[in-house]
Amino acid sequence: GGNGVGERSTPSPAIRRAAVIGSGVMGAGIAAQLANAGIRVLLLDVPPASLTEQEARSGATLQDRAVRNRLAAASLAKLAKQEPPALYEASFIHRIAAGNLEDDLGRLGEAEWIVEAVVERLDVKRSVFARVESVLRPGTLVSSNTSGLSVAAMTEGRGEAFRKQFAVTHFFNPPRHMKLVELVPGPDTAAGTLSRLAAICEQQLGKGVVLAKDTPNFIANRIGTYGMLTTIEAMRAFGLGVDEVDALTGPAMGRPKTATFRMLDLVGLDTLLHVLDNVRERSEDPSERDAFARPPVLEALVANGWIGEKAGSGFYRKIKRPGGRSD
Numbered sequence: 001g002g003n004g005v006g007e008r009s010t011p012s013p014a015i016r017r018a019a020v021i022g023s024g025v026m027g028a029g030i031a032a033q034l035a036n037a038g039i040r041v042l043l044l045d046v047p048p049a050s051l052t053e054q055e056a057r058s059g060a061t062l063q064d065r066a067v068r069n070r071l072a073a074a075s076l077a078k079l080a081k082q083e084p085p086a087l088y089e090a091s092f093i094h095r096i097a098a099g100n101l102e103d104d105l106g107r108l109g110e111a112e113w114i115v116e117a118v119v120e121r122l123d124v125k126r127s128v129f130a131r132v133e134s135v136l137r138p139g140t141l142v143s144s145n146t147s148g149l150s151v152a153a154m155t156e157g158r159g160e161a162f163r164k165q166f167a168v169t170h171f172f173n174p175p176r177h178m179k180l181v182e183l184v185p186g187p188d189t190a191a192g193t194l195s196r197l198a199a200i201c202e203q204q205l206g207k208g209v210v211l212a213k214d215t216p217n218f219i220a221n222r223i224g225t226y227g228m229l230t231t232i233e234a235m236r237a238f239g240l241g242v243d244e245v246d247a248l249t250g251p252a253m254g255r256p257k258t259a260t261f262r263m264l265d266l267v268g269l270d271t272l273l274h275v276l277d278n279v280r281e282r283s284e285d286p287s288e289r290d291a292f293a294r295p296p297v298l299e300a301l302v303a304n305g306w307i308g309e310k311a312g313s314g315f316y317r318k319i320k321r322p323g324g325r326s327d
């Protein structure tokens with residue numbers, strides 16, 4: 001019963017090849033999940049607009065494959081170092097190939113499922129989908145990992161075939177631990193697209209799938225983000241420190257130490273700001289729009305480049321001060 005599509009997902013042929021676009025926190029994690037389930041993955045990112053100092057010194061050019069695949073390749077290298085070998089088959093990384101959205105666009109034709117996990121901006125996602133559509137084959141599934149952008153808005157301007165083959169598959173962070181996937185159809189998503197995506201997530205990836213409506217932030221994030229905002233406000237009102245809040249809302253309550261601010265650092269504070277902005281833009285409820293205002297502390301951290309673990313610092317700093325405190 002309930003919202004779960006679990007009981008309804010009938011066995012369907014397993015997919016063997018997928019592509020993930022965007023190799024950040026989520027894209028890399030999703031690629032690892034797929035590869036660990038035996039699926040070959042093409043992991044694409046945008047080619048860089050300039051050389052790093054080191055590349056320039058070593059005589060590399062922007063045309064070099066290694067340079068153009070820099071982001072996806074770096075994500076792969078990081079994953080290979082981080083993923084606990086006990087949880088993963090040692091060979092999983094070899095099922096992932098790094099590439100970039102310009103040179104390797106045509107290779108998307110080989111994928112049975114294309115997962116988009118680029119930055120949470122409607123304009124960027126739209127332009128990625130326009131490119132995907134230009135090489136899309138009949139029957140290829142396309143999904144977005146958006147935290148809460150509308151399916152209708154993301155697929156505006158795309159043809160009927162694309163819109164039928166498209167839905168949101170919202171994975172949670174970190175994908176290897178989080179069991180939930182929200183599946184969100186748009187107005188034109190075909191029933192077969194939904195049932196095939198549900199079958200892959202449940203049967204091949206071992207996830208629990210929940211069907212959500214195309215509302216701002218869907219279900220879990222709407223509640224979760226609101227909870228985070230009230231915690232930030234409580235911290236300010238009560239003059240608490242970041243580590244005090246984490247201790248009080250985490251282990252002291254029988255929850256993991258990633259309960260609050262460590263979790264936000266893991267999510268990425270820039271991504272969180274995008275999520276807040278999206279809700280404010282989409283919500284028709286004035287009190288919800290007020291509740292999702294940008295907290296000044298978040299704006300200040302992001303303005304300094306302290307966007308969380310992916311940058312080394314966020315609410316927590318990587319470099320400890322002499323006193324040993326790390327907040």
Ligand code: NAI
Nearest residue numbers: 022023024025026027046117118119120145146147173267
């Ligand atoms: P991230 O900041 O770690 O990575 C973003 C990726 O987008 C990078 O690979 C970047 O190179 C790429 N990108 C940036 N500009 C681009 C452009 N113009 N064209 C193509 N690619 C571009 O972000 P993260 O956290 O991996 O988020 C990706 C998606 O997943 C977003 O839609 C986000 O809302 C969603 N999401 C994030 C979660 C989190 O906890 N961080 C959880 C669930 C969903």
